[in-house]
Amino acid sequence: MQYGGRRSLLHNKDHEVDVMTHHDEFRVCAQYACGSSARLRLTDGVLVAQLDTVGQYVLQAAFSFRDGCLHMTHSLATEPMDVGDPKSCIGIADPDTGARLEVESSPFRFALVCADGRTLLCSVPGEPHFRFRAAPEGGAFQFALSLGSSASHYYGFGERFDSLDQNGLAPDVCVVNQYCRQGNRTYIPMPLLITEAGYGMHVAADRYVRFVLAPRLPGTMVIEAQIDPGLPVLESTVFLGTPADIIRAYSKSTGATALPPKWAFGPWMSGNAWNAQLEVERQLRLSDELGLPATVVVIEAWSDEATFYIWNDAQHAPEPGDHAFQLDEFTFPAEGKWPDPKTLVDRVHDSGMKLVLWQIPVLKRLAPHEHRCAQHERDEEHAVAQGYVVRNADGTPYRIPDGWFAGSLLLDFTNPKATEWWFSKRRYLIDQLGVDGFKTDGGEFILDDEVTFRDGRDGASMRNRYAMTYIEAYRDFAGPGRITFSRAGHVGAQSSGLFWAGDQESSFAESRAVLTAGLSIGMSAVPFWGFDMAGLSGEIPTAELFIRALELAAFSPVMQYHSDGPAAWDRTPWNIAARTGDERVVSVYRTYANLRMNMLPYIYNEAVSSAKSSEPLMRALMIDFPVDPASFSIDDEYMFGRDLLVAPVLQEHACERPVHLPPGRWLDFWTLEEIGTGPSTMPSYPSDIERIPVFIRKGAILPINLGDSMHLGSPTGIRGVGYANLSFLVTGTPAQEFAFTDDEGARIRFTPNDDGLHIIADAAGSVRHVHLLILGSCGRVRAGGHNRAVWAEGGREAEVVRLEIESLVQGVRLPL
Structure with missing residues (x-):
């Protein structure tokens, strides 16, 4: 059966009906309806x-x-x-x-x-x-x-x-x-x-x-x-x-929800034009020199564009198709694109970052202008002979009929031997190089209902399921502590790591559509998702679009920029600044990247909750406020975790927007001033280019990691494990117990009682001390402390109380 929306004839017992089908052609020879x-x-x-x-x-x-x-x-x-x-x-x-x-x-x-x-x-x-x-x-x-x-x-x-x-x-x-x-x-x-x-x-x-x-x-x-x-x-x-x-x-x-590692929630760097080791190292160096923190770098154009498991320009002797290469079988020329992949990976890790490599599930048909690859030919011959590829109904190998990777063979991941063979060739990437995950692109390649798979399923059943067999296989291959970052999926996607919204142009309309996609996939039980900031395709975005998309990404599960095409189209903040002439881009990006690192304890704690509850991290309002009728009609606000209300600005030249406050009392995230009580709607709330409306639920406790200045947006100097200053913003007495959990073994509980909070550390992990940032009524502090800190420029002061972990293990009572 072909997909294409062509006209077909539907026949029932009495007459023919001419219809236009949707995406697929369903030719009907008979139709019946149940009786009365x-x-x-x-x-x-x-x-x-x-x-x-x-x-x-x-x-x-x-x-x-x-x-x-x-x-x-x-x-x-x-x-x-x-x-x-x-x-x-x-x-x-x-x-x-x-x-x-x-x-x-x-x-x-x-x-x-x-x-x-x-x-x-x-x-x-x-x-x-x-x-x-x-x-x-x-x-x-x-x-x-x-x-x-x-x-x-x-x-x-x-x-x-x-x-x-x-x-x-x-x-x-x-x-x-x-x-x-x-x-x-x-x-x-x-x-x-x-x-x-x-x-x-x-x-x-x-x-x-x-x-x-x-x-x-x-x-x-x-x-x-x-x-x-x-x-x-x-x-x-x-x-x-x-x-x-x-x-x-x-x-x-x-399917149970898989929890990604904490590093996956920091800022990501990516660019399709980064096709050589010197270029990747240059981009990393520029990011460091500009003070722009990141936890992940994605390299898409790393392979030979034939096997997709051998580094480009690597030299080796052709081996039989069943051979699994080891790292020491490759020679990396000093003048080649990747003279020393191991050193590159080690440098990334030494800087506290992680490295992700791009993948695709095809045995590529090389175009006439592409260089012949003897190893790829042997791999393809072996895969076909062993029955490792998807097949047509007549038993011949299925080749993708058109579009992206047209003419290529497709691996059959329902065949355990095919899967074992495929990953044996990629095992050295993990075991000997130590890469941290795979960007599992594609998966939308089943375009014929009659193709066959090793487990007996056909193309009609696998049109939607193929992507899941592909990314589940990579998930299992990568193992704990690593990630997959996938574009396509279906039912059960929540069990397989992270996803992104695919390909968009740089426009406000596309960014608005991405917000809709994020909320809908969250409603479909997939909590960990992101998008290419301001779009990846075409000419670079305006500075305004990039900043507005940055603000949305900073309060999304995955925060990343990525671009397609030549280096001039890179979506790095320094390239956007250079191309647009707008110097604000780098400084605003720095603020939000630092903010993201500040918020990692909150984001990861909420991710742990999402994995346990299966509720999304980026939450349409009706999830938390089903008693508020307005929550079912609002599609441009959302909760980021359980305590932050986000109202992104995705209209060009807008400097204000209406904001609906759901039930409860709300503080402005930037100033900590109490704004109002919901449900209510503010017809116009200011949003200059550097700040979007974000609000904290009154009574929330926000775990954050602050720099030495103890200000929001302050650099922490930390990309990997540990904290600069693990802090908890206490905005009031929570309605129920709040528990903080991290990936380093800490568990700290805040239990409300009649006279304030009881705080106890059930497990310390690597935490040696914490800071409490306490707000009292009208900004007055009701607990003793050592000093005061301004949360953000123009915002209220909070009392800062330092508590050693030894006292938290015993338990501390904090009057509020």
């Missing part, structure tokens, strides 16, 4: 409705409650069921949530009712609930489910660039490599929806799915899913509760 009545049976808590008999198939829908969720199975059975004494109405109830499902046989209808009596989902009067369509010549089936919905907002669906709320749209689940201006296409689609009405739904399908939300009438939706004719079953799960409840339940059912 059903036969009902209840056995062991499973309610089955036999809807109709169509030729050799019996249309059935089964419902059951389990683990606080409603499970639905729509299938084509081959035998009618024995219902015994038929019932006209059957109901089942969930003891965990109090929800119940009521089903009537004639006319067939059902309703999912929550504990407070509201109908959440139901059949649609006058509409067949279950339609079945068959493709010609034994091809795929398609199921279509019509549902009545109490929801007015639909979120999730993976990484979505066009709208956070997909109501009125038709999001499909189809991995697509769309270079810039993604619109309704995405690299990371998921068959998941979350609503404001108290329910969400996961359609457990790897094949193509489309959600048509309110197609004709408000409060209705149609779910269309391609089905394997060998197993004509579609399973769905309806989760109940708030958006946060649904995200947690969905993640629990699809």
Whole structure:
């Protein structure tokens, strides 16, 4: 089956219908709809409705409650069921949530009712609930489910660039490599929806799915899913509760969240034009000379552009295709691009940084103008002979038909021997060079439904899943303490490290779309995600765009700049400053990079919480404030962690913006002045070019690492382990216990009581002392201390109290 939106003919029993398909072509030779009545049976808590008999198939829908969720199975059975004494109405109830499902046989209808009596989902009067369509010549089936919905907002669906709320749209689940201006296409689609009405739904399908939300009438939706004719079953799960409840339940059912190492949350450096060791070292040196901290450098153009595991210009004798190279088998010419990769990696590590290398899952077809590579030819010959590559239906090797890496072979990661062979050639990168992770690019290469994989799956099943087999294999190869940084994905992506938003042009519109993508992928249970600051493609951004994107990135899970194309297009702050003539760029970047390093204890602590709870780090407002109706309509503010409210500025020339304060009391992040109490909306809040509106939840305790000046934005001089001055900003008495955890073994708890806080270190780790920055009412300090510190320029003073770890182990009471 080809994907392309061409016209096709749908045939039902009586006539032909000409339709325009969406992304994929589904040619239908027959379609059927269930009748108006059903036969009902209840056995062991499973309610089955036999809807109709169509030729050799019996249309059935089964419902059951389990683990606080409603499970639905729509299938084509081959035998009618024995219902015994038929019932006209059957109901089942969930003891965990109090929800119940009521089903009537004639006319067939059902309703999912929550504990407070509201109908959440139901059949649609006058509409067949279950339609079945068959493709010609034994091809795929398609199921279509019509549902009545109490929801007015639909979120999730993976990484979505066009709208956070997909109501009125038709999001499909189809991995697509769309270079810039993604619109309704995405690299990371998921068959998941979350609503404001108290329910969400996961359609457990790897094949193509489309959600048509309110197609004709408000409060209705149609779910269309391609089905394997060998197993004509579609399973769905309806989760109940708030958006946060649904995200947690969905993640629990699809895979545990992987926690990246703390260094992954510092500033990243990257540029596609950095294609030689001297150039990478020059960029690192410039960053140091300008006082711009970073924790990660990504090198994309490091390999020979053929094998993607041998350094460019490295000399070696060609070996058989099954050979796994060791580092000492390569000679690195002094005049070559990479004269000493080991020294480069060691220098990066000595500076406290980590190094990530780019990867792609292909055996590349070299263009006529590219140099012949004997080792690559032997590798390809071996991979084909051993059956290590994806194959066409006729058994010949599948080659990517068009687009990026057209003509290249694709490794079959469902084949354990292929995976072992692939990584044996890359093992020296970890074991002997010590690289810290891989930027696992691509994965959107399955463009034919009929290709075959070693584990028996076909292209229709692997269009969406291939990216996950690829990055999961790299995740397992990299091992603990290292990362993958991936572009494409699908269900279960939260188990595989970090992701980024793919390719965007440098424009305010694209930056706004990236914010939407970040919030939607967070709603889809993927907490660790970032983007190329101000876009990677085309001419460099304006200074204003770069700074506004920088401010957004500083309060996002991954903060990185990256560029495509020649060196003149580098998105380094010094190149942006030089090209635009705006000297503010470097100083503003320095402030935000230092701020990011200041905030690493907070960010990592929140990342630990996200990994445990499966809730995102970059949080759409309805996750934390479901009782505030406005939170379901606001798509340009978010919580960064549980205590910071961020309102980025992504309109050109804007120096103010409206801000909605959710429920609670809020302090300005920069001045620590109390701003107001929510829910309320400020129609205009100032935002000069160097500061965006950020607010702290009153009562929050923020762990931060400050420099010697104890000011926000002060350099810490630390990129790796340890702290300059581990501090805790105490903005009031927290509503519940706050626990701080780091990657060095420390655990410190702040427990509220009647007269203030009880602070105790359950484990010290490498911490030897901490500072408390304490705010009292009207700025007055209520606890003794050693000195005062100004949080930021123009902000309030805080009392600074130094506590040695020995006293914290015993426990300290702090009156507030």
